[in-house]
Amino acid sequence: MSTVPFNPLSRLCVQPWSALGGLAPIVSDALARILSGDPAERVLDRTLRSHRELSREGRQALKEAVFNVGLWRRRLAFLLGAEDAAPSQLLFALLHGLAGVPAPEAAAWSGLDAPLPLNTGEPPSLALRASLPDWLADHFARELGPEAEDFCAHLNVPGPITLRVNPARLSREALAARLASEGVSTRPGTWSPLALHVDGPRPNLYALESLREGLFEVQDEGSQLLGLLVEARPGETVLDLCAGAGGKTLHLGAAMEDKGRLMAYDPDAERLDRLQQRSSRAGLTRVQVLRTLPAPGLGADRVLADVPCSELGSLRRGPDLRFRLTPDVLSRFTTTQRDILARAGDVVRPGGRVVYATCTVNHAENQDVVSNFLRSRPDFRSIRPGSGWLPDTCIQDGFLLVTPHRHGTDGFFAAVLERSESAG
Numbered sequence: 364m365s366t367v368p369f370n371p372l373s374r375l376c377v378q379p380w381s382a383l384g385g386l387a388p389i390v391s392d393a394l395a396r397i398l399s400g401d402p403a404e405r406v407l408d409r410t411l412r413s414h415r416e417l418s419r420e421g422r423q424a425l426k427e428a429v430f431n432v433g434l435w436r437r438r439l440a441f442l443l444g445a446e447d448a449a450p451s452q453l454l455f456a457l458l459h460g461l462a463g464v465p466a467p468e469a470a471a472w473s474g475l476d477a478p479l480p481l482n483t484g485e486p487p488s489l490a491l492r493a494s495l496p497d498w499l500a501d502h503f504a505r506e507l508g509p510e511a512e513d514f515c516a517h518l519n520v521p522g523p524i525t526l527r528v529n530p531a532r533l534s535r536e537a538l539a540a541r542l543a544s545e546g547v548s549t550r551p552g553t554w555s556p557l558a559l560h561v562d563g564p565r566p567n568l569y570a571l572e573s574l575r576e577g578l579f580e581v582q583d584e585g586s587q588l589l590g591l592l593v594e595a596r597p598g599e600t601v602l603d604l605c606a607g608a609g610g611k612t613l614h615l616g617a618a619m620e621d622k623g624r625l626m627a628y629d630p631d632a633e634r635l636d637r638l639q640q641r642s643s644r645a646g647l648t649r650v651q652v653l654r655t656l657p658a659p660g661l662g663a664d665r666v667l668a669d670v671p672c673s674e675l676g677s678l679r680r681g682p683d684l685r686f687r688l689t690p691d692v693l694s695r696f697t698t699t700q701r702d703i704l705a706r707a708g709d710v711v712r713p714g715g716r717v718v719y720a721t722c723t724v725n726h727a728e729n730q731d732v733v734s735n736f737l738r739s740r741p742d743f744r745s746i747r748p749g750s751g752w753l754p755d756t757c758i759q760d761g762f763l764l765v766t767p768h769r770h771g772t773d774g775f776f777a778a779v780l781e782r783s784e785s786a787g
């Protein structure tokens with residue numbers, strides 16, 4: 364790891380802030396809605412749609428202003444010395460205090476008559492430095508110890524846009540060439556052999572013919588590792604037990620070369636409908652959607668349990684997600700997680716494998732759920748994930764653990780649990 368501390372504020376110094384001139388009322392209005400709890404993505408989307416007259420730079424500056432005030436609100440409140448600052452004051456603190464815009468311009472672009480005095484010096488706590496609720500900063504400090512500062516800093520920059528090639532259709536190199544011909548420049552990922560990161564500003568991927576042809580899916584590189592850990596092979600019986608809209612089911616189907624039995628269960632019927640649409644787009648003909656839980660004794664070769672969780676590993680995907688969470692999220696899912704893992708244990712055959720996965724950094728939902736399972740099921744053992752292909756840097760205490768600050772991925776945890784051959 365680099366010894367130079369990562370600075371999440373440096374990207375703020377290169378934004379086209381001058382394009383905010385004249386937009387202060389629009390920005391303040393959007394911010395007021397975000398600060399009262401409306402999701403930032405939705406507010407931004409609506410604001411941009413009702414102001415189609417804005418220039419490209421104006422749209423970019425508006426987006427950065429809205430997202431970054433939404434994200435940095437606690438640190439901005441510290442700079443202003445006020446917990447209840449108005450949106451225009453928060454915008455001023457962002458522009459002048461964090462982005463280094465000279466005070467007169469920052470005041471004018473924020474719609475203020477004059478600059479405001481700001482506190483100087485480093486904020487005294489991790490919660491204020493990283494703009495997190497106190498309980499969440501305390502949680503990360505407990506989970507990550509000396510790495511908490513760096514981890515939280517990396518939560519404060521947007522993650523890359525990453526694609527997963529559909530290997531049933533073409534190679535990663537061929538996809539990169541195809542995307543280049545569609546005007547999208549990419550570079551290979553580091554950990555997943557299927558990953559391509561999009562370079563430069565976010566293109567409209569949904570307008571690309573290559574997406575409609577099912578040549579790729581948008582998926583974080585860490586998330587791709589979870590699908591790879593299943594090591595599904597053609598001809599096997601594989602169950603995706605928390606399939607959702609099928610992000611990983613599609614990956615498993617491609618790995619199985621559409622041969623064998625691939626089953627996808629989720630209690631959310633609407634997500635399963637989307638899974639079916641995506642499967643046909645990806646050219647998978649053998650995905651069997653299960654609308655009821657599979658019965659014990661199914662005898663699957665491999666089961667993926669990508670369980671519902673607190674999703675703390677994905678906080679960089681939304682500037683305001685952290686402020687919409689409450690502390691009970693740390694324990695809300697553990698009973699369900701234990702139940703799902705127990706079911707996974709019941710449906711896998713002797714000698715088969717269960718991959719238990721979350722996108723969170725929380726021992727209670729990760730290591731503790733697995734330990735609890737292993738205590739009750741001595742016929743299972745935890746094995747090293749990705750033996751032979753996944754580097755040791757992705758492994759901690761025998762589990763997969765990838766994080767934004769160490770791997771550039773969202774945060775993911777996974778355990779690979781093998782059932783003994785002799786289990787009856």
Ligand SMILES: C[S@@+](CC[C@H](N)C(=O)[O-])C[C@H]1O[C@@H](n2cnc3c(N)ncnc32)[C@H](O)[C@@H]1O
Pocket residue numbers: 604605606607608609610611612628629630631634669670671672699703
């Ligand atoms: C992390 S998401 C899965 C994402 C999906 N695997 C993907 O790659 O797109 C967790 C899923 O678990 C489902 N879920 C919730 N309770 C469940 C249960 N008791 N058993 C199985 N799945 C459940 C949710 O509906 C949700 O779709």
